[in-house]
Amino acid sequence: MSTIATKQNKTLFSFEVFPPKKTMPIETIFNTLDELQGLQPDFISVTFGAGGSENCDNALAIAKRIKDECKVQSVIHMPCINMTKADAEFCLNQFKDAGIENILALRGDRVEGKEPCNDFAHASDLINFINDFNSKRTDGKSFKIYGACYPELHPQSKNVYDDLENLKIKVDAGASHLLSQLFFDNEKFYRFIERCQIKGINVPIEAGIMPATNKKSIERMVSMTNAVLPKKFTDMMNRYADYPDAIRDAGIAYAIDQITDLVTHGVSGIHLYTMNNPHVARKIYEATKSLFDVSPILNID
Numbered sequence: 254m255s256t257i258a259t260k261q262n263k264t265l266f267s268f269e270v271f272p273p274k275k276t277m278p279i280e281t282i283f284n285t286l287d288e289l290q291g292l293q294p295d296f297i298s299v300t301f302g303a304g305g306s307e308n309c310d311n312a313l314a315i316a317k318r319i320k321d322e323c324k325v326q327s328v329i330h331m332p333c334i335n336m337t338k339a340d341a342e343f344c345l346n347q348f349k350d351a352g353i354e355n356i357l358a359l360r361g362d363r364v365e366g367k368e369p370c371n372d373f374a375h376a377s378d379l380i381n382f383i384n385d386f387n388s389k390r391t392d393g394k395s396f397k398i399y400g401a402c403y404p405e406l407h408p409q410s411k412n413v414y415d416d417l418e419n420l421k422i423k424v425d426a427g428a429s430h431l432l433s434q435l436f437f438d439n440e441k442f443y444r445f446i447e448r449c450q451i452k453g454i455n456v457p458i459e460a461g462i463m464p465a466t467n468k469k470s471i472e473r474m475v476s477m478t479n480a481v482l483p484k485k486f487t488d489m490m491n492r493y494a495d496y497p498d499a500i501r502d503a504g505i506a507y508a509i510d511q512i513t514d515l516v517t518h519g520v521s522g523i524h525l526y527t528m529n530n531p532h533v534a535r536k537i538y539e540a541t542k543s544l545f546d547v548s549p550i551l552n553i554d
Contacts, residue, residue, distance in 0.1 A: 265522030288531035332361025333373035400428030459522035465504035
């Protein structure tokens, strides 16, 4: 059993990191991990990549280092759109042999110029596949399965009802913990939580927060996620876009304000998209640590 599940009497605080570019050695992320370890996250998730099983190695090496060297629970991303069932079984066996306990099951994004495989049309198909793999394990262990959610509607969903129905299918299949896509308007997240509760989606849902430290990178992410930018956020970005230090500090302050409000309202957890920047993560940790120490989970209203 993952140690993460035992901490749900308090608001979780977790990070996301990603492997370095293929042209850079994997060791370039190790200093980042060492610094994040000191911030005492409940877990660190590791993105996987856009291809098939060829992207398994770096993500796995990082997830294993997080668990074995940093002594922090790791959650490895597993996008399935470009995987065959053989690819998926290969990766699951590698995860099992490495002692990885937690998987974020994702459909993943299409890769330009590469036709998706047809073995997994949806993340729920992968979740069912992992459950089947779990049932055949002989070591008495099983993977805990995480899922992703979109507070402001998945870009390919027809409407909010269709989106919630697909999310319910994912949870019913076995996703016992959800990590949300980034958002910048907390009211959007609160309404999403209300709709989930009405739909009977009753698993922990962590709020995904990305500090806005670079205008172009945020605009790129927003174009992929349907996130709405509040006026106070766009005013901030436009005012400081040409001043790197100022936009970094303003972005950190905005994220801290978001997190303070979310934790006060009893969110299950905060999943911080670090962009492999431990300086930013530390600033946010130092400003909000005491909130997590005294904040039990409540029902958001």
